[in-house]
Amino acid sequence: MPVSINDAAFEYLLARAGLDLTDAEKAELKAVCDGIAAMAERVRKPRGRMAEPALTYSFAEEDVR
Amino acid sequence: MNGAIPTIAEAARQIEAKQLSPVELTQACLDRAHALDDQLHAFVHLTEERALAEARAAEAAIMSNGPKGPLHGIPIGLKDIVDTKGIATTCQSKLLQDNIPDADATCAEKLAAAGSVLMGKLTTHEFADGGPSFDLPKPPARNPWNSDHFTAGSSSGTGAAVAAGMILCGIGTDTGGSIRGPAAYCGIAGLKPTYGLVSRAGVAPAAFSLDHIGPMAWNAEDCAIMLQVLAGHDPRDPASANRPIPDYRAALGGGIKDLKIGVIHHFHQTDHKVDEATQRGITAAVETFRGLGAQIREVQLSPLQDWHACGSLISIVERAAAYEEWSRTRLNDFGERMRTRLMLGAFVSGVDYLQAVRRRRELRSELKAAMAGLDVVLTAVFPNEAPKIDALPKWDVFQRPSFMMPFNVAGYPAMSVCSGFGAGGLPVAIQLVGKPFQEATVLRVADAFEKATPYRDRRPLAA
Numbered sequence: 065m066p067v068s069i070n071d072a073a074f075e076y077l078l079a080r081a082g083l084d085l086t087d088a089e090k091a092e093l094k095a096v097c098d099g100i101a102a103m104a105e106r107v108r109k110p111r112g113r114m115a116e117p118a119l120t121y122s123f124a125e126e127d128v129r
Numbered sequence: 130m131n132g133a134i135p136t137i138a139e140a141a142r143q144i145e146a147k148q149l150s151p152v153e154l155t156q157a158c159l160d161r162a163h164a165l166d167d168q169l170h171a172f173v174h175l176t177e178e179r180a181l182a183e184a185r186a187a188e189a190a191i192m193s194n195g196p197k198g199p200l201h202g203i204p205i206g207l208k209d210i211v212d213t214k215g216i217a218t219t220c221q222s223k224l225l226q227d228n229i230p231d232a233d234a235t236c237a238e239k240l241a242a243a244g245s246v247l248m249g250k251l252t253t254h255e256f257a258d259g260g261p262s263f264d265l266p267k268p269p270a271r272n273p274w275n276s277d278h279f280t281a282g283s284s285s286g287t288g289a290a291v292a293a294g295m296i297l298c299g300i301g302t303d304t305g306g307s308i309r310g311p312a313a314y315c316g317i318a319g320l321k322p323t324y325g326l327v328s329r330a331g332v333a334p335a336a337f338s339l340d341h342i343g344p345m346a347w348n349a350e351d352c353a354i355m356l357q358v359l360a361g362h363d364p365r366d367p368a369s370a371n372r373p374i375p376d377y378r379a380a381l382g383g384g385i386k387d388l389k390i391g392v393i394h395h396f397h398q399t400d401h402k403v404d405e406a407t408q409r410g411i412t413a414a415v416e417t418f419r420g421l422g423a424q425i426r427e428v429q430l431s432p433l434q435d436w437h438a439c440g441s442l443i444s445i446v447e448r449a450a451a452y453e454e455w456s457r458t459r460l461n462d463f464g465e466r467m468r469t470r471l472m473l474g475a476f477v478s479g480v481d482y483l484q485a486v487r488r489r490r491e492l493r494s495e496l497k498a499a500m501a502g503l504d505v506v507l508t509a510v511f512p513n514e515a516p517k518i519d520a521l522p523k524w525d526v527f528q529r530p531s532f533m534m535p536f537n538v539a540g541y542p543a544m545s546v547c548s549g550f551g552a553g554g555l556p557v558a559i560q561l562v563g564k565p566f567q568e569a570t571v572l573r574v575a576d577a578f579e580k581a582t583p584y585r586d587r588r589p590l591a592a
Contacts, residue, residue, distance in 0.1 A: 069476070081449075081475035082457035093472050099527030100445070100473060103438035104481040107488040117486035118493065123323070123370070123540070123565045127497060 069097045130157040133588065134294030137351040141199035144191060151191065151202025155184035155246050158204040162248070162295040165590060168276050170268045171290035173209045174217055175249040180204065183246040190244070199354045201244030206290050206299040208283075209250040210257050210333040211237050216247075220333050221255045221265050223462045224455060234331025235363050236300055236342050243358045248296050252286030257302055257335040258448060259466030261285070261518055271518060272314060273589040274555045278515040281310035283335075287345045288315035293590050298346035298355050304335040305440055306510070306533030308343050309545035309560060313510035316547045316556030316589070318575065319345040320352045321533075323565045324540030325370035327356075328363035336447035338368075339440060339537040348585050349546065349575035353377035356568060372566055380569035381576040386422030388504040388574065390415075393428045397509040400433035401530050404513040410548030410557045411509060417581050418507075418574070428499050428506050430535070436492060437530035440538040442477055442485040449474020466523065493539045500564055505574050508532055510558040514551030532560060542568045546575045547584040556584075 069077075074094055078085060085093070130153040135143065143149035159177055166172050187202035196202065207213060210220045212230035214237075219225045233241065241247065252270040254260055261269035261279060270285035272278040273293040280288045284301030288311025291299055301308035303321040312319025320343045327342040334340055344355035357378065362371040392415060397403045403411070419425055430436075449456065449471055455463070456471045463471065500506060509532045522528055536543035541562055548559040559578075563571035579585050 077475045078472075081472075082453075083460065083472055083475060085472065089469070089472070092469065093476075096473070096524050096527055097476050099524070100442075100476045102527075103442050104477065104484070106435055106438035107442060107481070107485045109488065109491070111487065111491070115487055116490065117483055118490035123325075128565045128567075 069094070130154060134158065134161070134297070136347050137199060137203055137297050137354050140203060140297060141196065144202050145196050151184040151187040151246060152181065154202065155180050155204050158248060158295055161293065165293050165295065168271065169273055169289045169293055170270050171252055171286040171293065171295060172206070173219060173221065173250045173252050173267050173286065176216060176247055180246050180248045187244050187246060197244050198358070200240065200358055203245050203298070204248045204296050205240055205245045206248050206251045206287060206296040207237055208253050208287055208300050208302055210253055210302060211300055212331040213237050213250065216250065218250065219266065221253050221267060222464070223266060224459060226266060230331070232331065235328035235365060236332065236359055239358050251290055251299055254283035254285065255464045255467040256333055256452065257283040257304060257307060259464060259470050260521060260523065262464035262466045265464045269518065272515050272555065274316060275553070277517050278555060279314060279518045279521060281314040281511070281515065283307040284311045284345060288312060288317060291315070291317045291345055291347060292588070294588065298344060298351055301343055301345040302332060302335070303341045303343060303537065304339045305444055305537050306531055308341070308345055309510050309533050309543060312345055312545040313558035314515040314556065317345060318348050318352050318544065318546055319343065320356060320544040320568065320571065321536065321542065322356065322360065322568055323370070323542045325368045326566065326568070327359045328366040328369050330363055330365035334451045336444040337451070338447060339444055341537065348579050349544070349572050350378065350381055352544070353381060353572045370566070375569050377569050377572055380573045383573060384421065385418065385574055385577045388423045389426060389502060390418050390423045390574070391426045391428035391500065391503040391506040393430060393506055393508040395429065396433045396532060397512070401512055401532070403509045404551070406549065406551035407509055407511070407513060407557045411507070411559055414507065414548050414559045414578060417578060421577055421581060426503060428503070430495060430499055431492060433530045433532065433535070435488070436535035436538055439485050439488045439492060440534035441526055442481055443489065445473045446477050446482045489538055492535070496539045496541065504563070504570050506562045508560050510545045510560045514553055514555035514557055536562050541565055542571050544571050544575050546578055549584060
């Protein structure tokens with residue numbers, strides 16, 4: 065289960081990103097943070113340390129057959 | 130010029146036979162733009178004088194030497210994130226109101242070299258993201274089938290202008306569905322090619338590893354004509370593929386007997402259930418393909434939500450990185466929707482991003498295995514016909530998974546084709562997906578479907 069963000073972490077991440085937001089913008093953004101956390105959980109699968117990312121985006125010859 | 134706006138193929142035949150003048154055709158499109166664009170807002174910038182000058186030049190050249198190809202003398206439009214030398218390219222943003230590029234994007238250059246007539250720059254969501262904002266320099270485009278309704282985006286102006294007959298074709302870009310979405314809601318054809326087939330050089334980025342450039346036109350044949358000009362290696366684009374380019378138009382018309390078509394039923398029947406009209410369109414399409422001799426198979430993939438999460442995380446981060454400098458220094462110059470999308474980047478960690486990129490490799494391998502022995506796969510584009518433009522949830526990215534994002538994640542070619550009309554009289558669509566660089570097969574199946582169904586005979590606003 066994703067963990068909801070607390071106020072201190074929320075403020076830290078905004079400051080780190082250099083974003084200067086109004087209180088209304090912060091409230092709206094905080095309301096969708098759980099959605100991002102849920103997405104981040106979805107891409108975590110048991111795959112072991114050797115599973116490489118798709119760092120190149122072109123297709124190998126075997127892909128196109 | 131009398132009668133309806135022709136397709137590119139029809140117009141090219143008439144131009145070659147000297148039965149249609151490019152100047153007349155351009156003037157007819159301009160007349161429609163003057164009559165309709167106050168309502169539809171498809172154009173950010175209409176380049177009328179330039180269009181007429183190009184049409185006259187095309188006509189003179191054709192009269193002397195014949196057309197150089199089927200796009201010679203054809204009125205087109207470019208999404209306003211495509212750089213155009215000497216013409217404002219604003220990305221629909223306050224940040225770029227004075228931006229006059231000193232070079233064309235590769236796709237603009239290729240279309241110009243083919244002799245097309247540039248009608249102008251077309252409406253987009255700001256920097257091709259964020260949705261239909263009402264706080265941008267120009268209003269959002271509206272759907273020609275019913276102007277109270279959304280076009281989808283971000284290639285919103287291209288979808289509206291093609292459907293309304295203001296242009297015969299245009300450039301769209303697609304990071305999570307921005308070609309296929311407007312094509313579906315506006316009832317036209319739109320093809321997102323394989324990643325790397327069409328150069329992105331000179332086009333504003335949305336998310337580098339998900340961005341695709343492609344054709345939007347009335348039907349599959351016109352998309353094939355346009356893709357023929359657009360496809361090819363470009364050293365200016367670091368992801369450009371260097372592969373032989375087939376004759377896309379020659380692949381059409383051969384029928385689809387014995388082709389194998391997979392249907393990803395669980396995407397649109399379980400993971401995100403589509404409405405009745407959309408399902409009816411999919412079911413009828415499957416029967417049409419079966420009737421044309423294709424073999425139908427069931428395809429099982431990871432849940433749509435997994436694909437959507439993977440693509441969305443990558444998209445959020447790559448967009449935030451591309452626009453980080455302006456986010457830090459000029460955040461309030463973005464429209465509200467783009468501004469809030471950019472803020473999301475603060476909440477995706479580096480590890481989250483890389484886990485998404487690892488997941489991407491797994492998902493792409495899964496699609497490759499599922500498509501072994503198949504020619505194309507089929508699913509929905511949207512779950513319904515176009516909603517009203519003022520009834521769109523701002524955070525739909527968290528509320529409903531996209532049927533289109535899987536094929537940006539995988540980089541596979543995918544096309545939207547009109548498959549009927551919903552209860553509100555607006556179009557619904559199917560999505561056809563091919564193997565990498567097999568656009569000719571996707572276009573062939575789409576063309577066969579269009580010719581076997583009546584949906585290309587009905588146009589909005591008597592275009």
